[in-house]
Amino acid sequence: MKTEKDSPTRPDRQDPFHLPRNIGKHLKKCFDAYSSQDRRAPSCVKYLWLYVENASRASDDKRANARALQLDDWLNVVDEAASLGAHCVIVCVQAPLGQYPDLWRLCQWAQTPHDMMVGLYSGGTTFEDVDIEAIKLLDLSRLCLFVDKKYVKTVKKAVAHEGIAVCSADVDHEEHAPPCSMPEDIICVGAEGNLYTCGLVLGNEEFNLGNVFEKPLHAVVEDDSLPRHVPADVPHNGQKSCTACPPLMAERVMRQGAQAGGADQPVG
Numbered sequence: 343m344k345t346e347k348d349s350p351t352r353p354d355r356q357d358p359f360h361l362p363r364n365i366g367k368h369l370k371k372c373f374d375a376y377s378s379q380d381r382r383a384p385s386c387v388k389y390l391w392l393y394v395e396n397a398s399r400a401s402d403d404k405r406a407n408a409r410a411l412q413l414d415d416w417l418n419v420v421d422e423a424a425s426l427g428a429h430c431v432i433v434c435v436q437a438p439l440g441q442y443p444d445l446w447r448l449c450q451w452a453q454t455p456h457d458m459m460v461g462l463y464s465g466g467t468t469f470e471d472v473d474i475e476a477i478k479l480l481d482l483s484r485l486c487l488f489v490d491k492k493y494v495k496t497v498k499k500a501v502a503h504e505g506i507a508v509c510s511a512d513v514d515h516e517e518h519a520p521p522c523s524m525p526e527d528i529i530c531v532g533a534e535g536n537l538y539t540c541g542l543v544l545g546n547e548e549f550n551l552g553n554v555f556e557k558p559l560h561a562v563v564e565d566d567s568l569p570r571h572v573p574a575d576v577p578h579n580g581q582k583s584c585t586a587c588p589p590l591m592a593e594r595v596m597r598q599g600a601q602a603g604g605a606d607q608p609v610g
């Protein structure tokens with residue numbers, strides 16, 4: 343059983359490039375730590391991708407006895423993924439953030455004690471004041487909000503003065519398309535605990551790797567018979583298919599951090 347921790351304090355944010363630079367540095371540190379691990383160990387993963395609510399519900403609800411993960415279940419998933427090497431988690435919420443009150447505890451748990459970089463993707467267009475207040479209680483030096491490209495300006499305007507980093511979550515075809523081997527580094531979990539190769543194939547039974555209630559994560563990542571890549575013939579259903587893909591988002595944040603450290607303006 344997990345215990346509640348004290349709320350984190352807000353980091354010092356004097357200079358406007360402090361956050362992008364710090365987030366980029368933190369990710370770099372995580373990558374370096376990951377690189378120094380024994381890569382011969384088949385269980386190493388880098389990224390955790392959580393769909394807490396709920397692009398997968400339509401398909402998952404068809405499964406007998408499907409039940410949504412509760413907070414403790416999510417925390418256990420984070421624990422296990424961290425033990426396998428995950429240093430970055432992207433949490434996707436399709437509904438207004440207020441509909442998922444456990445979200446903040448989940449993000450905090452990934453940051454402390456697991457020292458993960460947290461990306462929060464909201465399919466919603468707005469952040470309520472109460473959401474912004476909750477976000478501010480997280481460690482902002484290890485947090486980035488991801489939103490659809492068309493909303494980046496609006497969201498930045500709403501939260502930038504609070505020191506909250508914002509990036510586009512869009513992934514263009516030019517940026518990436520199958521075949522894709524990046525899922526080898528990803529653990530992707532739907533709201534009912536179903537594990538998928540990655541977010542592109544969320545809800546696709548062909549790429550269902552099992553369920554967190556049925557087997558531990560290490561059994562999934564060590565099972566060579568499971569599909570841990572996306573073949574070229576898997577269609578992208580529109581432009582947003584790879585939205586918020588963790589390795590691409592981490593690369594974007596690192597790039598932004600590097601530019602903030604060496605350029606005149608941070609990029610968005």
Ligand code: SF4
Pocket residue numbers: 518519520522523524525540541542572583584585587588590
């Ligand atoms: S979401 Fe797209 S880019 Fe990301 S791992 Fe899957 S296929 Fe690759």
